Amino acid sequence: MIRLTTPISEEQARALKVGDEVLLNGKLVLSRDIGHKYMKEQKPEWLKPILKDMVIYHCGPVVKKNEDGSWSFVAAGPTTSIREEPYEADVMDTYQVRGVIGKGGMGKKTSDGLVKTGAVYFHATGGAGSLLAAQVKRVVDVHMLEEFGSPEAFWVVEVEDFPVVVTMDSHGASLHEIVLALSQERAKALTR
């Protein structure tokens, strides 16, 4: 088990390999569909210091506003990442992001982006909303809440020992491709 704290350096990201189990600490920035379209098309400057060497988490949380005005995360598992395939490589390049957390894996374009930028794709357990929300220790900030709505806003959170698995690395390897090829081969045998 590897323990990493954000911000992550390019060197640290490049040292990670497919199959590594990692516990993430420090800040994560949440973003999904609308946010990715916005980042690719408008390239907002204000996000640059927030995202540099950071990890983006594909997640639309269930949140609760506390009486003192602060926020809590109630459920916060990963959403399907492949929807961000058209955007992710450009986002990582523009903002020098070192990691993306999601579920289901991503495609060739993102894989090439990981190699170019020096970043990794972390997989979290889909559906584990309560378990992963318990690792979110504090909601630090939220951007574009009004404009995008709570599932799509840029939430900045602090996590402790957030459990993920590296399924795509900066050397072009992808666990998703390996499993896909294996299952296709077995399906062929089943339907011969």
Add this chain to the structure above:
Amino acid sequence: MAECTIPTLTTMDVVESKSVLPESYRADMSDLPSLDITTAVLELIRRTTSRLPQDVIDALVKGRDAEEEGSRSFNTLNDMVRNILLADGHVTPLCQDTGTDIFWVRHPYGLSQRLIKHQIREAIVESTKRSWLRPNCVESLSGKNSGNNLDPFHEGHPVVHFEEWEKPEIEVAIMLKGGGCENVGAQYRLPDVAIGAGRDIGGVRKAIIDAVVKAQGQGCSPGILGVAIGGDRVTGYEKSKEVILRKLGTLNPDPKMDQFEKDITHDLNTLGIGPMGYGGNTTVLGVFVEEMFRHPASFFVSISYMCWSSRRRVMTIGASGEVSFD
């Protein structure tokens, strides 16, 4: 990393102590046209979003224990079980994607569907305020979130199906179906040359295998498949969801279809996709198949994929107003 958790949910006493229904609550069934079940539906949502059915938990545990201890697939299934216990204990959503909220209401003659639909919508708004549901209803083109889980103009969300029946009681079934698994559902039109599927049970089998291979881990495997053979494009998909209300481990009333379900479940679990697509022996928890009639020219196989967090429940309001949940 985590110890192997023995899955014991909180007792029904605890669940009932947190109920939003007053003690010894009874719905007033004497006046069906003005019946109000808003609070009962709120309680149905509360239980469904935070507590997974026991048959699903049992299947996940069985899957976990069939994986090699300490393997990625074992750890992943164990995390799922830990998540189930946390959500139940805290009465918080099992998953942040509280899904498309689908209801099936079966009721006796005399009830107002218009009023019941309104009450279900009220219960959805209240559940969203209480953070039991995420606001999951956005305008298609602008992406703007309605904020309260209601489709204000077309009443497209929540989805409510009604059916009048001869029984005196009311049954409200609910399913919270996440977007990730909804996206990997598939409809095949047989014959399908691309996958070599003809218009027979062998063709149905090929369609199911193809859909699961294409889905990989993206529907949050291990999934539960609902399959409708026949119907039109709409009724086939509708039926494929409704069959997922069945409990895992229950028999298909058609013995041949029951055998088919068992065989295809076994075959799918040899694909090696595993929990979350990390590889492993547990790719599906079960497959439910129902055959419908069809137009002679059309042969659809409609497949709905339900994630491992199969949030479903049935509430029954008896003839004298007593409410029970299963």
